[in-house]
Amino acid sequence: MPLSVEHTSKRYHLHISGIVQGVGFRPYIYQLAQRYKLHGFVRNDGDGVHIEIEADEVKLEDFFDALEKELPPLARVDSIQKQVIPLSGSLGFRIVDSKNSSHTTMLPADVALCSACEAEMNDPENRRYKYPFINCTDCGPRYSIIQTLPYDRPNTTMAPFVMCPTCQKEYDDPMNRRYHAQPISCYECGPSLLMLDLKGNHVAEGDEAIAKISQLIKDGKSVAIKGVGGFHIVCDATNEAAVNTLRLNKRRVSKPLAVLFKDLSVLKKELLVSEVESTLLTSIQRPIVLLKKTIQMTLAPSVAPGIDKVGAFLAYTPLHQLLLEKLQRPIVATSANMSDTPILTDAKEVLAKLSHLVYAVLDYDRKIEHACDDSVKMLANNHLLSMRVARGYAPLSFSLKKRVKQAILAVGANQKNTIALAFDKHMVVSPHIGDLVGIEAVDNFKQTIADYQQFYDIKPKVIVCDKHPGYESHKWAKALSSAGSNIELIELQHHYAHTLSCMAEYELDEKVLAFCFDGTGYGDDGTLWGGEVLLADSQNYQRLHHLQTFRLIGGEKAVKEPKRVALAILFELYTIEEIMMMDNPACLAFDEAQIRTMHKMYEREINAPLSSSIGRLFDAVASLSGIVQTLSYEGESGLMLEQQANRHRDESYYPFALEGEVISFKSLIAEILQEKDPKLIAARFMNTLTRMIIEIAQRYPEFPVILSGGVFQNQYLLERVISALNTHEIRYYIPSVTAINDGGIALGQLYYALHKKKEKNE
Ligand code: ZN
Ligand code: ZN
Ligand code: FE
Numbered sequence: 021m022p023l024s025v026e027h028t029s030k031r032y033h034l035h036i037s038g039i040v041q042g043v044g045f046r047p048y049i050y051q052l053a054q055r056y057k058l059h060g061f062v063r064n065d066g067d068g069v070h071i072e073i074e075a076d077e078v079k080l081e082d083f084f085d086a087l088e089k090e091l092p093p094l095a096r097v098d099s100i101q102k103q104v105i106p107l108s109g110s111l112g113f114r115i116v117d118s119k120n121s122s123h124t125t126m127l128p129a130d131v132a133l134c135s136a137c138e139a140e141m142n143d144p145e146n147r148r149y150k151y152p153f154i155n156c157t158d159c160g161p162r163y164s165i166i167q168t169l170p171y172d173r174p175n176t177t178m179a180p181f182v183m184c185p186t187c188q189k190e191y192d193d194p195m196n197r198r199y200h201a202q203p204i205s206c207y208e209c210g211p212s213l214l215m216l217d218l219k220g221n222h223v224a225e226g227d228e229a230i231a232k233i234s235q236l237i238k239d240g241k242s243v244a245i246k247g248v249g250g251f252h253i254v255c256d257a258t259n260e261a262a263v264n265t266l267r268l269n270k271r272r273v274s275k276p277l278a279v280l281f282k283d284l285s286v287l288k289k290e291l292l293v294s295e296v297e298s299t300l301l302t303s304i305q306r307p308i309v310l311l312k313k314t315i316q317m318t319l320a321p322s323v324a325p326g327i328d329k330v331g332a333f334l335a336y337t338p339l340h341q342l343l344l345e346k347l348q349r350p351i352v353a354t355s356a357n358m359s360d361t362p363i364l365t366d367a368k369e370v371l372a373k374l375s376h377l378v379y380a381v382l383d384y385d386r387k388i389e390h391a392c393d394d395s396v397k398m399l400a401n402n403h404l405l406s407m408r409v410a411r412g413y414a415p416l417s418f419s420l421k422k423r424v425k426q427a428i429l430a431v432g433a434n435q436k437n438t439i440a441l442a443f444d445k446h447m448v449v450s451p452h453i454g455d456l457v458g459i460e461a462v463d464n465f466k467q468t469i470a471d472y473q474q475f476y477d478i479k480p481k482v483i484v485c486d487k488h489p490g491y492e493s494h495k496w497a498k499a500l501s502s503a504g505s506n507i508e509l510i511e512l513q514h515h516y517a518h519t520l521s522c523m524a525e526y527e528l529d530e531k532v533l534a535f536c537f538d539g540t541g542y543g544d545d546g547t548l549w550g551g552e553v554l555l556a557d558s559q560n561y562q563r564l565h566h567l568q569t570f571r572l573i574g575g576e577k578a579v580k581e582p583k584r585v586a587l588a589i590l591f592e593l594y595t596i597e598e599i600m601m602m603d604n605p606a607c608l609a610f611d612e613a614q615i616r617t618m619h620k621m622y623e624r625e626i627n628a629p630l631s632s633s634i635g636r637l638f639d640a641v642a643s644l645s646g647i648v649q650t651l652s653y654e655g656e657s658g659l660m661l662e663q664q665a666n667r668h669r670d671e672s673y674y675p676f677a678l679e680g681e682v683i684s685f686k687s688l689i690a691e692i693l694q695e696k697d698p699k700l701i702a703a704r705f706m707n708t709l710t711r712m713i714i715e716i717a718q719r720y721p722e723f724p725v726i727l728s729g730g731v732f733q734n735q736y737l738l739e740r741v742i743s744a745l746n747t748h749e750i751r752y753y754i755p756s757v758t759a760i761n762d763g764g765i766a767l768g769q770l771y772y773a774l775h776k777k778k779e780k781n782e
Contacts, residue, residue: 027076028059028074028075028076028107028109029075029076029077029107030074030075030076030077030080030104030107031060031072031073031074031104031105031106031107031108032071032072032073032074032080032102032103032104032105033070033071033072033102033103033105034069034070034071034072034073034100034101034102034103035067035068035069035070035071035100035101036068036069036070036071036097036099036100036101037067037068037069037097037098037099037419037445038068038095038096038097038098038099038126038419039094039095039096039126039128039417040064040068040069040095040096040097041064041068041069041126041128041169041170041171042094042128042162042171042202043092043093043094043095043128043157043158044092044094044095044157044158044199044200044201045069045092045095046062046064046069046115046194046199046200047115047157047194047195047199047200048090048091048092048095049062049069049071050062050113050115050194050199051194051195052083052086052087052090053073053083053113054113055086056075056079056080056082056083056086057075057079058073058074058075058079058080058083058113059073059074059075059108059110059111059112059113060072060073060074060108060113060114061113061114061115061116062113062114062115062116063115063116063117064170064172065170066169066170072105072108073113074107074108074109087100092157092158093158093304094128094131094158094304098419098445099419099445115194115200126415126417126446126448127162127163127166127169127171127415127417127448127475128162128163128171129162129163129305129411129412129413129414129415130160130161130162130163130164130248130249130392130411130412131158131159131160131161131162131304131305131412132159132303132304132305132306132334132336132337132412133154133155133159133160133335133336133337133338133341134156134158134159134304136156136158136197137154137155137156137159137160137338138338138341140154141154141338141341141342147186147206147207148206148207150227150342151206151207151210151338152213152226152230152337152338152339152342152384153203153205153210153211153338153339153384153386154338155201155203155204155205155338156197156198156201156204157197157198157199157200157201158197158304159304160201160203161203161248161386162202163249163390163392163414163415163451164248164249164388164389164390164391164392164411165177165178165202165203165386165387165388165389166389166390167179167389168474168475169475169476171202172202173202173203176202176203176389177386177387177388177389178202178203178205178386181205181209181210181211181386182209183204183205183209184206184208184209186206186208187204187205187206187208187209187210190204191204203386210386211384211385211386212225212226212384212385213225213226213229213230213339213382213383213384214229214382214383214384214385215228215229215232215233215380215381215382215383216367216371216380216381216382216383217380218371218375218378218379218380219371220367220368220371223380229382230339230342230343230346230382231346232380233245233343233380233382234343234346234347236379236380237254237255237256237347237351238256238347240255240256240259240261240262240265241255241262241378241379241380242254242255242262242265242266242269242377242378242379243255243378243379243380243381243382244356244367244370244374244377244378244380244381244382245339245340245343245353245381245382246339246367246381246382246383246384246388247336247337247339247340247353248336248337248388248392248411249363249365249388249390249391249392249393249394249410249411249451250355250356250363250364250365250388250391250392250393251355251356251363251364251365251367251370251381252280252353252354252355252356253266253270253352253353253354253355253356253374253377253378254280254351254352254353254354255351255352256347256349256351256352257279257280257319257320257323257349257350257351257352258318258319258320258349258350259320260320260321260322262320263277263320263322263323263352264320264322266352266354266377267322269376269377270354270358270377271358271359272354272359272653273652273653274325274326274652274653274656275652275653275656276323276324276325276327276329276330276331276659277322277323277324277331277352277354278308278330278331278332278333278352278353278354278394279319279323279330279331279332279333279350279351279352279353280332280333280334280335280340280344280350280351280352280353281332281333281334281335281344281350282334282335282341282344282345282350283334283335284298284301284302284334286350287301287332287334287350289314289316289318290313290314290317290318290319290330290332290350291311291312291313291314291317291330291332292311292312292313292314293311294399296399296402296404297309297311297399300397300399300404301332301333301334302334303412304412305395305411305412305413306333306334306336306411306412307333307394307395307396307397307411307412307413308331308332308333308394308395308396308397308408309331309332309333309396309397309398309399310329310330310331310332310396310397310398310407310735311329311330311331311332312328312329313328313329313330319350323352326660326663327659327660327662327663328663328666329659329735331396333353333394336411336412339382339384343382353394355393355394356370356374357374358373358374361454361458361460361461362391362453362454362460362461362464363391363392363393364391365387365388365391366388367381367383390451390471391464392410392411392414392451393408393410393411393451393452393454394408394410394411395408395409395410395411395412395413395414395452396408398733398735400735400738400739400742401738401739401742401743403738403742403754403756404756405732405733405738405754405755405756405760406755406756406757406758406759406760406763407733407759407760407761407763408436408452408759408763409438409449409451409452409757409758409759409763410451410452411451413451413757414449414450414451414452415448415449415450415451415472416448416449416757416758416767417446417447417448417449418446418447418448418524418525419445419446419447420442420445420446420447420774421445422445423444423445424442424443424444424445424774426480426481426482427441427442427443427476427478427479427480427481427482428441428442428443428480428481428482428483428484428770428773428774429441429469429473429480429482429483429484430442430483430484430485430765430766430767430768430769430770430773431465431469431483431484431485431486431493431494431496431497431766431769432453432486432493432762432763432765432766432769433486433488433491433493433514433517433541433762433765433766434455434456434457434486434488434490434491434492434493434494434762435455435456435539435654435761435762436452436454436455436759436761436762436763437452437453437454437455437456437465437493437762437763437766438450438451438452438453438759438763438764438765438766438767439453439465439468439469439472439766440766440767440769440770441472441473441476441478441480441770442770442773442774443476443478447524447767447770447771447774448472448476449758449766449767450468450472450766452759452763453465453468456491456492456493457492461492462492462496465492465493465496466496480507481506481507481508482507482508482510482773483497483500483501483507483508483509483510484497484509484510484511484512484769484770484772484773485497485498485509485510485511485512485769486511486512486514486517486541486542486765486769487511487512487513487514487542487544488514488541488542489542494511497509510769510772510773510776512768512769512772513541513542513543513544513549513561514538514541514542514543514549514765515534515536515538515541515543515549515550515552515554515728515729516554516556516561516768516772517765517768517769517772518534518536518538518541518728518729518764518765518768519532519534519536519554519556519561519726519728519768520556520558520767520768520769520771520772521728521755521758521764521765521767521768521771522534522726522727522728522753522754522755522758522764522768523556523558523726523753523768523771524758524767524768524770524771525753525755525756525757525758525767526753528558528724528753529557529558529775530557530723530724531555531556531557531722531723532555532556532557532723532724532725532726532753533553533554533555533564533716533717533720533723533724533725533726534552534553534554534555534556534561534725534726534727534728535552535553535713535716535725535726535727535728535729536549536550536551536552536553536554536728536729537550537551537634537635537709537727537729537730537731537732538550538551538552538633538634538635538728538729538730538731539579539633539635539636539654539729539730539731540572540579540631540633540635540636543632544563547569547629547630547631547632548572548629548630548631548632548633549566549631549632549633550567550631550632550633550634550635550636550729551566551567551632551633551634551637551683552565552566552567552632553565553566553683553716555720555723558771558772558775559772559775559776563681564681564716564720565678565681565682565683565716566632566681566682566683567632567633567634567637567682567683567685568592568632568682568683568684568685568686569630569631569632570585570588570589570591570592570630570631570636570640571588571591571592571622571625571628571629571630571631572584572585572588572628572629572630572631572636573587573588573618573621573622573627573628574621574627574628575627575628575629578636579636579639579651580650580651581649581650581651582606582639582640582642582643582648582649582650582651582657583606583609583610583643583649583650584618585636585637585639585640585643586606586639586640586641586643586644587599587606587607587610587615587618588618588622588628588640589637589640589685589689590602590606590607590689591618591619591622593686593689593690596615596616596619599615600612600615602693604644604646604693605643605644605645605646605649606640606643606644606649609643609649634709634729634731635658635729635730635731637685638657638658638661638731638734639651639657640689641657641661641692641701641702641705642657642658642660642661643657644689644692644693644701645661645664645692645695645698645701645702646698647660647661647664647698647702648660655730655733658731658733658734659734661702661705661706661734661736662702662706662734662735662736662737663702664698664699664701664702664703665699665702665703665705665706665736666736667699668697668699668700668702668703669703670699670700670703670704670707671703671707672704672707673704673707673708673710673711674687674688674691674692674704674705674708675687675688675691676688676708676711676712678715678716683712688705688708691704692705703736706734706736706737706740707740709737709741710737710740710741710744711744713725713727713741713744713745714744714745714748714750717745717748717750718748718750721750724750724751724752724753725745725750725751725752725753726752726753726754727741727752727753727754727760728754728755728760728764729760729761730760730761730762732754732760733760733761738754742754
C-alpha cells in the first residue's frame with residue numbers, strides 16, 4: 021500500500037564529514053532525497069555537510085542504505101553522525117546556503133577532465149565545443165584555485181568571472197551535472213586563453229593561440245604552458261635536438277624528463293603498460309607513472325638518457341587535450357622552474373625568470389592560488405609506490421579516531437619537503453613543496469604553513485621538526501618556538517620519522533622492525549645515518565643494526581661524487597699501498613696525489629663525517645663497478661645500477677656478515693673488487709641487500725617489517741624484497757599513498773607527536 025507523501029514519522033539530523041565539498045555531494049543528496057521522497061534540506065558548512073531529512077521509516081532506511089553505496093566519484097565519507105530531532109512538517113527538499121562556522125572540511129584535490137566533459141568538448145553541437153576550461157562537478161581545478169574554505173565560488177580565483185545566465189542556470193539546477201561546479205564557465209563568461217611573446221605582449225587568443233603554440237613546438241621550440249598547479253616547459257618529445265636544447269638551457273644534464281601523451285593508445289605505442297598501470301594513468305588523478313620503454317619507442321633518446329624507463333602521464337586538462345590533438349605527438353612536460361626551485365604559477369614570473377628557455381607562453385587569466393606539481397607513482401610487484409604526492413592526491417587527509425586537543429604542525433625534512441597538520445579529527449599532509457634550498461623555496465615553505473593555518477583556522481601549540489640543525493625547516497621551527505612563544509618543540513630523528521610515516525598510513529600502533537634505507541639523515545650520535553634497522557613503536561625506538569660506517573670525505577661534495585665514497589670505503593678496509601695497486605674504476609678516477617690528499621683528509625677527519633647510509637653505499641658500488649663517478653642528479657647511481665641489474669637478472673648474492681650491531685660491508689666490497697662485469701655487480705649487490713633484510717627479519721619473527729626511505733624507490737630492489745618477504749611469509753608494510761622518500765617525513769613526525777600527546781593526556 022503506497023504511503024502518502026505527507027506522511028512522515030521521523031526526522032534526522034546528519035553531520036557528514038570527509039571529502040564532501042566541491043565534489044557534487046549536495047546534488048547527490050538532493051537527488052537521493054528526490055528518489056526516496058524525503059523532506060528537509062542539505063547544507064554545506066565549515067565542518068562538513070549537514071542534512072535534515074524527514075519521511076516515514078521505510079523511506080529513511082532506503083536512503084541510509086543508498087547513502088554510502090552510490091557516492092560521487094570524488095567524495096569520501098569519514099564519519100556520519102546521526103541524531104533524531106523533532107518533526108518539522110515542512111514539505112519539499114532544498115539545498116540551502118553555506119553557513120560559515122568553523123574551517124575543518126578537507127580541501128578537495130584538483131581532478132582531471134572527466135569523460136562526459138571530454139565528449140562535450142569534442143561535440144561541434146555543444147556550446148562548449150573546444151572550450152579549454154570545460155569542467156563539471158566531477159572534474160576540474162579545486163585545490164589550485166581555493167583561497168579560503170568553504171569551497172564556494174566567491175572563495176576561489178573564479179570569483180572575478182561573473183557567470184552568464186546560461187552557466188548560472190546550470191549552476192543553480194540540482195539535477196544538472198554542473199550544479200554548484202565552482203569553476204563552471206563558458207566562452208561567454210570564463211577565462212580566456214592568451215599567447216604571450218617574450219615581451220609579454222598578447223600575440224594570439226583562443227584557437228589561434230593553440231595553433232601558433234603547436235606550430236612552435238612542431239618547429240622544435242620550447243614553450244611554457246599553464247597547467248593546473250603551475251607552468252610546464254614543453255617541447256616535442258620525439259625531436260632529439262629540441263629535447264637536447266631544452267636540457268642545455270635548463271642546465272639539466274641527464275635527469276629524466278616526463279612525457280605528456282594525449283591518450284593511452286598513443287602512450288602504449290611507446291611504453292609498456294600493465295593493466296594496473298593503465299588504471300593508474302587514466303585515473304581522475306592522472307599521475308606521472310614510471311614505465312618501461314618499448315623496443316619500437318620513437319621518443320627522443322635524451323628524454324631519459326641511459327635508462328630504460330620514462331615518466332609518462334596523460335593530458336589532464338581540456339587545454340592539454342586540445343593542444344595534443346593539434347600536435348599529434350607527445351610532448352616533454354617539465355615543471356617551469358630552475359633546478360628544484362618552486363614551480364612557477366604566474367606568466368610574469370615565467371617571462372622574468374625563464375625567458376631563456378622558451379619562445380612563447382600559453383597563458384590564461386584564471387589565477388593559480390596554490391602551486392601544485394605533478395604527482396609521481398610507480399608499481400613494484402603490484403605494490404603502488406608514491407614518489408611525489410601532489411596534484412590530484414594532495415592535500416592528503418587521514419581521519420583520526422580521537423579528537424586532537426591541541427593542533428600540531430610537523431614541518432618535514434629539507435629535501436622533498438611537505439608539511440603536515442593534526443587538528444580536530446584529521447591529519448592533513450600538504451602537496452610536495454620541494455627542496456628547501458634558496459630563499460624562494462624557503463619562502464614557499466613558510467607561505468604554505470601560513471595558508472594551511474588560515475584554511476583550518478588553527479594556531480599549532482606543538483611543532484615537530486627533524487633533528488638536523490642544518491635543515492631550513494628545523495631552523496624555522498626552532499626560531500618560532502624560542503623562549504616565551506609558548507610553543508612546544510619536538511625534534512625527531514629522521515629515520516624514526518620514516519618508520520612512523522609508514523605506521524601512520526596503516527594506523528599501526530605495535531612494535532615494528534623497520535628497514536630505513538636512505539640517503540643521509542641526522543643520527544642521534546651526530547653521525548649521518550641511512551642504513552638503519554630500527555625496532556620501533558609509536559613512542560620510542562631502538563637502533564638494532566646499522567651499516568658499517570665510513571667517512572664522507574668532503575661532506576656535501578661526497579654526496580655528489582660516488583668515487584669519493586668508494587675511496588672512503590676502501591680506506592676503511594685496505595692500506596693506502598694496497599689501494600694504490602688497485603685498478604678498479606673508482607681508483608682510476610683519481611691520480612696518486614689525489615688519493616693521498618683524500619687519505620690525509622680521511623685520517624685527520626677533516627670535513628669527513630661518519631655515515632652509515634645505504635644510499636651512499638649504492639654510490640660506492642656504482643663507482644667501483646665503473647657505472648658512474650660523478651652524479652648529475654640525486655638518485656642517479658641507484659637508477660644506473662637498476663638499469664645494469666635488469667640486463668643480467670642474476671639471483672646470486674655476495675656474502676655479508678652481521679657483527680653485533682654492525683652490518684659489515686667487508687666481504688661485499690672484497691668480492692666486488694674481484695668482479696669486472698657491472699651487470700653482475702649491480703644484480704648481486706641488490707640481491708645481497710634483499711638477502712640481508714630477510715635474514716635480519718627472521719631473527720625477529722614476532723615483529724612486522726616496515727620498509728621506508730628513498731633507497732626503496734629502486735624498482736629492482738623493491739620487487740625482489742617484496743617477493744622474498746612473500747616467499748618467507750613475513751608480514752610487512754610499505755608506504756603506498758604517502759611518499760616513501762623524505763616527502764613522508766612530516767606525516768611521521770605528526771604521528772609521533774599525536775602519540776606523545778596521547779600518553780601525556782591520559
Ligand atoms: Zn567533467
Ligand atoms: Zn557562461
Ligand atoms: Fe630520508
